[in-house]
Amino acid sequence: MGTGRLYATVAAGGFRRYATYRAATAAGVFTNTVFGLILVYTYTALWDERPHLGGYDLAQAVTYVWIGQSLFKTLASGGGGVEGELMERIRTGDIAVDLFRPADLQLWWLAADLGRAAFELLGRGVLPFVFGALVFDLALPTDVSTWAAFLVAVLLGMLVSFGIRYLVALTAFWLMDGTGVTQMAMLTGWFCSGMVLPLNVFPGALGEVVRALPWSSLLQAPADLLLGHADPLPTYAFQAGWAVALLAAGRLVQSVAARRVVVQGG
Amino acid sequence: MKGAFAVDSAFIELDRVEKVFDVHRKTGFMRRELRRVRAVDSISFTVARGEMVGYIGPNGAGKSTTIKMLTGILTPSGGRLRVAGIDPSRERTRLAHRIGVVFGQRTTLWWDLPLLDSYRLMHRMYRIPDARYRENLDRLVELLELGDLLDVPVRQLSLGQRMRGDIVAALLHDPEVLYLDEPTIGLDVVSKGKVREFLRELNAEHGTTVLLTTHDLQDIEQLCSRVMVIDHGRLMYDGPLTGLHEVGDSERILVVDLERELPPIEAPAPARVVKVDGPRQWLAFPAAASAAPLVARIAAEYPLVDLSVREPDIEAVIAKMLHSLGDTTDPPSERATA
Ligand SMILES: Nc1ncnc2c1ncn2[C@@H]1O[C@H](COP(=O)(O)OP(=O)(O)OP(=O)(O)O)[C@@H](O)[C@H]1O
Numbered sequence: 001m002g003t004g005r006l007y008a009t010v011a012a013g014g015f016r017r018y019a020t021y022r023a024a025t026a027a028g029v030f031t032n033t034v035f036g037l038i039l040v041y042t043y044t045a046l047w048d049e050r051p052h053l054g055g056y057d058l059a060q061a062v063t064y065v066w067i068g069q070s071l072f073k074t075l076a077s078g079g080g081g082v083e084g085e086l087m088e089r090i091r092t093g094d095i096a097v098d099l100f101r102p103a104d105l106q107l108w109w110l111a112a113d114l115g116r117a118a119f120e121l122l123g124r125g126v127l128p129f130v131f132g133a134l135v136f137d138l139a140l141p142t143d144v145s146t147w148a149a150f151l152v153a154v155l156l157g158m159l160v161s162f163g164i165r166y167l168v169a170l171t172a173f174w175l176m177d178g179t180g181v182t183q184m185a186m187l188t189g190w191f192c193s194g195m196v197l198p199l200n201v202f203p204g205a206l207g208e209v210v211r212a213l214p215w216s217s218l219l220q221a222p223a224d225l226l227l228g229h230a231d232p233l234p235t236y237a238f239q240a241g242w243a244v245a246l247l248a249a250g251r252l253v254q255s256v257a258a259r260r261v262v263v264q265g266g
Numbered sequence: 267m268k269g270a271f272a273v274d275s276a277f278i279e280l281d282r283v284e285k286v287f288d289v290h291r292k293t294g295f296m297r298r299e300l301r302r303v304r305a306v307d308s309i310s311f312t313v314a315r316g317e318m319v320g321y322i323g324p325n326g327a328g329k330s331t332t333i334k335m336l337t338g339i340l341t342p343s344g345g346r347l348r349v350a351g352i353d354p355s356r357e358r359t360r361l362a363h364r365i366g367v368v369f370g371q372r373t374t375l376w377w378d379l380p381l382l383d384s385y386r387l388m389h390r391m392y393r394i395p396d397a398r399y400r401e402n403l404d405r406l407v408e409l410l411e412l413g414d415l416l417d418v419p420v421r422q423l424s425l426g427q428r429m430r431g432d433i434v435a436a437l438l439h440d441p442e443v444l445y446l447d448e449p450t451i452g453l454d455v456v457s458k459g460k461v462r463e464f465l466r467e468l469n470a471e472h473g474t475t476v477l478l479t480t481h482d483l484q485d486i487e488q489l490c491s492r493v494m495v496i497d498h499g500r501l502m503y504d505g506p507l508t509g510l511h512e513v514g515d516s517e518r519i520l521v522v523d524l525e526r527e528l529p530p531i532e533a534p535a536p537a538r539v540v541k542v543d544g545p546r547q548w549l550a551f552p553a554a555a556s557a558a559p560l561v562a563r564i565a566a567e568y569p570l571v572d573l574s575v576r577e578p579d580i581e582a583v584i585a586k587m588l589h590s591l592g593d594t595t596d597p598p599s600e601r602a603t604a
């Protein structure tokens with residue numbers, strides 16, 4: 001119970017830290033709204049040409065856009081969570097302070113990232129979504145249970161997302177320059193999570209592969225639940241499977257890193 | 267009982283501890299060179315419970331590396347190391363509840379949030395009982411004069427305020443040992459004074475064992491009766507600060523103002539006049555010797571108006587000591603392999 005309170009405090013701290021940057025939040029809300037508009041017009045043109053592309057009708061495609069923009073920062077599909085700070089701490093040697101603490105490194109950063117994600121959901125997600133719902137005709141469910149199922153999938157998506165980004169961050173123990181890894185993770189994340197196009201639009205083998213990768217847990221999985229395109233249980237099983245695998249891999253890499261760790265500088 | 271005594275007299279115990287870093291360096295396209303750096307090279311010492319010890323040496327000597335091994339962050343490459351009977355790298359978490367660390371150049375505090383949030387975190391992390399937490403927080407905050415700053419985000423604190431904030435964070439769980447790695451770095455005279463006074467009290471009243479690294483000799487002079495000097499990962503000296511002066515045969519300077527301009531004072535050897543400027547004369551004498559007989563003699567034989575004694579600069583003392591111990595003839599502690 002004692003440890004639960006510790007990580008709850010860390011998560012609350014993560015939430016409040018991001019909440020201190022009000023101007024950045026406002027700018028982010030604006031950006032996501034503008035991007036949403038651009039994507040809506042692009043998708044409209046696309047779905048005019050090919051109605052029912054990927055099994056979505058136009059209203060569903062437009063809804064998908066606003067789900068994506070609202071969850072963009074929360075799920076940090078392309079990075080932008082606490083992993084940037086973690087990499088910086090590894091590189092400068094500040095990680096020494098974290099390693100010294102009587103706390104688990106992975107749980108600590110997971111808690112901080114969940115706190116961050118919760119803030120991004122409320123602070124950055126809600127407004128673009130409300131804007132989209134007011135301006136466009138969205139295909140939204142009316143029953144509470146579908147919304148609840150959606151939120152559970154978002155939470156599982158946060159875990160998978162953190163699992164991926166934690167592994168990316170740990171590379172800093174071996175690679176002194178993380179720019180390449182970060183950029184690759186960003187592009188892969190955008191593309192494979194369905195930020196550019198819904199994954200069910202992808203044809204053939206490419207589609208099969210992309211839908212089986214962990215990134216499809218981030219946006220595609222919760223969106224399909226909200227749009228009534230998938231059932232909760234198989235979706236959760238898929239997400240939870242990836243979450244467990246990635247977090248376990250993170251633990252493994254972390255213990256290797258901690259053993260041969262080179263803590264930088266005096 | 268005997269066991270407890272053994273732990274008390276050797277609360278921190280190092281037996282031929284080593285730390286070797288493998289450093290890969292690019293020496294050209296697709297060519298890398300492996301260098302082994304012996305950051306700590308067979309160091310042995312013990313520190314008794316309640317001692318306050320200075321750990322000094324030039325840049326890159328291995329001080330921070332030693333401290334990191336003492337906290338369990340780094341695993342020694344060889345030798346045996348125990349703190350309170352615990353092997354730090356094996357039981358880092360258990361040990362963490364009994365020790366406190368301040369890395370002067372890093373912070374444990376949450377950068378974007380008020381100081382108090384970081385302390386609440388310590389409360390949970392070390393599972394400090396509520397009453398004890400409040401008592402310790404009140405006491406430390408008062409002693410280190412942080413009362414008005416608890417609601418200020420850490421990024422807005424000055425360096426000295428942040429350092430004091432970090433010291434509080436390291437002590438909330440009543441650690442038995444406190445490691446301080448350059449706790450006065452970058453602080454002004456007033457802040458340094460506050461930190462020193464606090465540490466002296468902590469050691470005297472709570473019996474907290476303190477191991478302190480610093481480049482500021484005044485820290486050592488004012489706080490530590492015992493000092494260890496390391497260089498190139500080797501322990502070069504372990505003893506009282508005064509002994510350091512003897513080893514390095516460093517000198518203090520006696521500055522005397524006479525009534526009028528006179529020829530150089532005939533002082534008893536080894537004291538000697540090193541400079542004359544009008545009625546003012548400078549005499550060098552061994553730092554380990556008392557100034558009293560010299561002063562008495564001059565006062566008796568010369569028209570003395572005023573006098574003062576200048577202490578030797580500690581960096582100079584260390585440099586002299588390392589030199590006299592033949593440090594320069596040591597074999598290189600790094601070697602290159604292909
Ligand atoms: N992570 C590391 N990888 C490789 N070499 C290292 C590492 N950390 C320290 N060293 C080397 O070990 C030696 C001792 O470093 P250390 O930081 O312990 O010195 P220090 O006594 O604290 O010096 P300073 O007074 O400058 O803080 C140096 O030669 C340093 O280059």
Ligand SMILES: [Mg+2]
Nearest residue numbers: 266329330331
């Ligand atoms: Mg150092």
